[in-house]
Amino acid sequence: MHRLSLSSRLALLFAACTAVVSLFAGVLFSRASEAHFIELDQQLLDGKLMTLRRALPELQSNEREVKLPDELIRQADLSLRISGSDGQRWFDSSAQLPEQLPQQPGLSTLSHDGTDYRVLRAPLYPEKADSPQLTLLLDITHHQHFLQRMQHLIWLTVGLSALATALLGAWSARSGLRPLRRISALASGVSAQSLNSRLPEENMPPELAEMAHNFNAMLGRLDDSFQRLSAFSADIAHELRTPLSNLLTHTQVTLTRPRPLEDYREALHSNLEELQWMAQLVNDMLYLAKSDHGLLMPKRESLELAAEADLLLEFFAPLAEDAQVTLNREGNARIEGDRSMLRRALSNLLDNALRFTPAEGEVRVRMQERADGLSLSVENSGHGIDPQLLPRLFDRFYRADPARREGSSEHAGLGLAITQSIIRAHGGQIRCESECGWTRFVIELPKRD
Known part of the structure; x- marks a missing residue:
């Protein structure tokens, strides 16, 4: 009908x-x-x-x-x-x-x-x-x-x-519904290449202005997600291109003529390092994919954050000594959370802080309990970060350091993204502040009822 x-x-x-x-x-x-x-x-x-x-x-x-x-x-x-x-x-x-x-x-x-x-x-x-x-x-x-x-x-x-x-009503209704037809026409023409189109909100009737605003906001989110997805795909190809090229080149050179057993063993060890780095990269990407789909389910156990932080500081102490960087911890706090996930998040922040702290610098871990939860910060002295770059620090494969080392087996630009996913899985938020010669990553976790 x-x-x-x-x-x-x-x-x-x-x-x-x-x-x-x-x-x-x-x-x-x-x-x-x-x-x-x-x-x-x-x-x-x-x-x-x-x-x-x-x-x-x-x-x-x-x-x-x-x-x-x-x-x-x-x-x-x-x-x-x-x-x-x-x-x-x-x-x-x-x-x-x-x-x-x-x-x-x-x-x-x-x-x-x-x-x-x-x-x-x-x-x-x-x-x-x-x-x-x-x-x-x-x-x-x-x-x-x-x-x-x-x-x-x-x-x-x-x-x-x-x-x-009836005739006047049909004409009036058709005229009044023109903005809806405009929305329909715009929606029918939406594609990956036209996500930057927007509805003129100032010409919309009050009843449709909110819908037009929400529609434009949806297009903005889609455009942002598509741009991120495109950049993510390009970054994956960028990260994997160098190690794959190294593996192919090294293997081809090794097979060009007969070599002693030790040369083959050395070539396999070199390839193994590249493969391990690629495996770690794939695991990190799968970890982030689980986070995007809400599949990260942290365990809940009572943790003394001071004790967890001291263990990590002890682990990073040799690296800090070599870099002539001082490590400090202030305060204490208790939380219900996943031990391994929180250790990984804090370890990523400490590793990031040590890499960007100059000699004679300092890295501090501060924690404080509040009525509604706790606050934990990892801060380091040194050169600040451009405020325009702060919102992008948690993007995948993003590195604020312009001297980007392609295919590095240590830093693929996923550490902060993984840290953010862990904190969000615990119901908290993380942000970065950089001012007065100090850069700090602040974590706020709610108190579990």
């Missing part, structure tokens, strides 16, 4: 509402007109009744000729019947009067031979119990014709107004 468009639904809804309102107004006007005519007829007949009572003070049953007042005679649409208290007819002012007239006193309406009458029946002498009965008949055919024409006009107006409203 074909579904109606939104424009058609709005047009039909407008038409239905207009028809109902027009019909309601028409019915009210028709009822009011009819009530007005009845009131006028009531006043007219009451006046004629009073005139007859004054003109016929002593009417006898044997009187066949009744002298009617001139004002009654001159009014052609008014007729009179006089009957006795027993119902016997005494006098008719017109021969075309119906044989049967209403017997109930008061005002009523009667139709006879295509003529409509307003009938008023009342006693001629109200003070007498056996008073003759007067029946005044007023021809209201022209009133009824007017009401019928008005009803026809009402129906015609309802139909025309509904049709006009």
Whole structure:
């Protein structure tokens, strides 16, 4: 079954509402007109009744000729019947009067031979119990014709107004829904090459402005994700190209001629180092892929961060001594977390700090418990980082050092990205600050209930 468009639904809804309102107004006007005519007829007949009572003070049953007042005679649409208290007819002012007239006193309406009458029946002498009965008949055919024409006009107006409203409603709905069609056209044209298209929010109606803003934000996120994915693919190829080339070259050179056993053993050891680095790179990428899909599920155990930090500082102490860098730890804190994951995150930060700390410099680990959790920072002295580079430090394969060593078996630019994924898996946040000759990575972890 074909579904109606939104424009058609709005047009039909407008038409239905207009028809109902027009019909309601028409019915009210028709009822009011009819009530007005009845009131006028009531006043007219009451006046004629009073005139007859004054003109016929002593009417006898044997009187066949009744002298009617001139004002009654001159009014052609008014007729009179006089009957006795027993119902016997005494006098008719017109021969075309119906044989049967209403017997109930008061005002009523009667139709006879295509003529409509307003009938008023009342006693001629109200003070007498056996008073003759007067029946005044007023021809209201022209009133009824007017009401019928008005009803026809009402129906015609309802139909025309509904049709006009449907057409205008369809045009208005189509014009009002133009921004939606623009959104649809933009969405249908979205591709990897057109993610930079945006909707003009300033020209949108208030009802659609928020949707346009969210749509533009979605396109922005898609564009950013696609750019990151493209850069990620390029970085993977960049990182793997050098070790693969080394492996191929070294293997081809080794196989060019027969060599001693020691040369083959040395070549295999060299290839093994490259393969181990590539395996570690693949494992790190899989680790980040699990993080992206929310598959990192940290274990929860009570940890003394000071003890964990001291173990790592002891491990890095020989490297720090060779680089003439001082290692310090301040404060203590307890947390419910995964020991191996947090050790890896802290180890990445310490390794990163040692690499960028100049001789005679210092690396400090600070931790502090707070009411809502804990704060842990790893900071090192030395040259600061450009503020424009800080948001990109946690990107995969990104290195702030312009002297990028391709295919390094030690640093592939994934350490900070892995650290960030571990902290987020624990429900925390990590950020980098660089000012006044110090660079610090601040970790904030919430307190587990």
